[in-house]
Amino acid sequence: MPTKIEKDAVSGTMTTGHEWDGVKELNTPLPSWWVYTFYATIAWAAVIMLLYPSVPALSGYWKGLIGYSAREEVMQDMATARQARAATFQRIETASLADIRRNPELFTVALAGGKAAFGENCAACHGAGGQGAKGGFPSLADDTWLWGGSLSDIQQTIQYGIRNTHAESRQSAMPKFGIDGVLTNAQISDVAEFVLSLSRRSTDAASATRGAAVFAENCVSCHQENGTGNRELGAPNLTTGIWLYGGDKASIMETVRASRSGNMPAWVELDPMTIKMLAVYVHALGGGE
């Protein structure tokens, strides 16, 4: 309740006449231009709301008088970017993989494009950065390759895949030595012991010697006499420390018994340029040959 408007004794300022439990409010009014500025900002907000998309409705929203759309702007920006990149993409399409690898500009673009495509298509199995995953998804960053690690080998693998129904697919099959009754359990144990000895991890020399004979009879046609494998057939090198399905004796025995034969789809839905960029990217992950 406004009571008495009076001059405050201490500050010399007039009071507003408001008093709460003996506390009086001093009248220190705002300058009027300040409040007009405030009104101007309200008017400005109203104009912006009219011009731009603003008020939501039950279905749709007020689209604004000037027809602005942030989504369209992004689309336009993306179209502009595509146009700007078109020339470089065309060069990537026509250049050979080796040329792309040699040309710093094309290489940079291919790496970026390959990384994006890898994230969308490949990372689900091979992991981000191509580190591989348990259960038959090989690391693409190490220095071993089942089917070859040159640019063209990688391109071929990505394009057509492994052990799928595509006519150009890389094909091979390891016999199910145990299931099909080719080898007995004891023989499987011996040959596994021999395989361990190839990477100098055997603990039972007698068993390994027996296994060597089994290996020579059944395995060398694909894995070679010294166990270094054959990339033509995707037969892995058995002498290294890298094991796709586990390198302990039990895992090796299971591989011999039932075979593994992992597969990879043919990426026919990807355009050749994307495949090229992917090949360059995978080649650069750390293991390219």
Add this chain to the structure above:
Amino acid sequence: MEDRGAIKEADRAAPAAPRKPKATTVPAEVFGGGLYKTRDKVYCKSVSGTVRRWKWIALSILLGIYYIVPFLRWDRGPHAPDQAILMDMAGRRGYFLWIEIWPQEVYYLTGVLILSAIGLFLVTSLFGRVWCGFACPQTVWTDLFMAVERAIEGDRAQRIKLDKAPMSVSKVVRKSAKHTAWIAISLATGGAWVLYFYDAPTFFRDLAAFEVSNATLAMIALFTSTTYLLAGWAREQVCTYMCPWPRFQSAMLDEQSLVVTYQKPRGEPRGKGKGGDCVDCSLCVQVCPTGIDIRDGQQMECIGCGLCIDACNAVMKKIDKPVDLIAWSTVTAQQALEAGREKPRFRVIRPRTLIYASVLVVVSVAMATALALRPTTGLTVLRDRAPLFVTLSDGSIRNGYTVKILNKVREERPYTLTTTAPDAHLSVALGDLSVEGQSVTLSTKPDTVSTFRVYVTRARSAVPMESVPLGFIATEADTGARTRTDTVFLAPK
């Protein structure tokens, strides 16, 4: 210039002006009534004297610095701009004479701001609001605009008369002449502002060829309009209502600070023949750029410009009284005067000033040291997150790192990259080739960051734990200066 005679003349020119000064700028009708205060236009009367002279000198020096600095040149060699002070936004560099600041070194600017703030605290605790009264751009430009206004529309009395006069050809001519002059000054202000971000000769060439970008024009327009509005129209409203500094500068002031003071014990009771020295001529109010009465004591609105001192001294001389009825004085001195004690000495050294000064020295020394020891090489190492590590066919472990070498010198420099692990084998792909070994030599591009993919391979036995520390050392081949960045080397469990 005007002298004491001018005061007489002005008095004649405004015979109707009430002798009694208004105590406040708030019109009487809003007391207790209105929520908003209508603005009382301040008609600032011209004045001459010592303080006014110092204000002209400060104005000339400051405006001189503002307009001349962008034209100073500084030779930095063929690939760098030769403007002495330039914020090169497109090139992402700040140039201050011999100092070149990179975006990641923006803390030097922060340091300068801190120094400025502490310097302001120190000066304020000693001499009150000299910044506000003499050096603040708002004050400098308002002073300039007022001088132009006075030259075109005349002094206080004439301006009051002109504003009250009905619309006429001469009024329109005078007013439009004033605003044209103001806008011209504002354009020069806005134009000079962009020169701190734009090589000055290039700017004028581009301007002549109509090649100045819209963004630059928008910046000029922004600074032109704010100069025109703030110095021409808003003036003391900026200091009273917009600027935060007056609101908290009282925290830096104490009873030992020099502030513009009306010496009440000497002046009161005011009025001719009342006994005090103050003849109540109201000139101190008429010359005040913020329209206050200094005789009401220290006020938030007072910018400490001291023009009232000049006005009062002129009157004191005329009536043969000692000068400095209004003077720079301290609260302590006024208390002594009131009690009839001897005037105390002005104390420069006080705990407050000592603290501000020592903080100022510490920050200055810290900044100067940081600047002097500033490295010309930066080494950043980002370890690969996917994969964390790669086991190679021979069982050894490989980690991938992205190594960025920042070469701040404007020439290509070779660096030798090594690690703290003597067994580590480095491999870096450089285009089609790759360099390998315990140490690799990498050439860096001038004045930019060069990025390298570095693979570090170590025997499994050399990495007993999941994670071992690993430091990268970039040694500049010519000078042998070493830069080290620490990271880790990861291995399987």
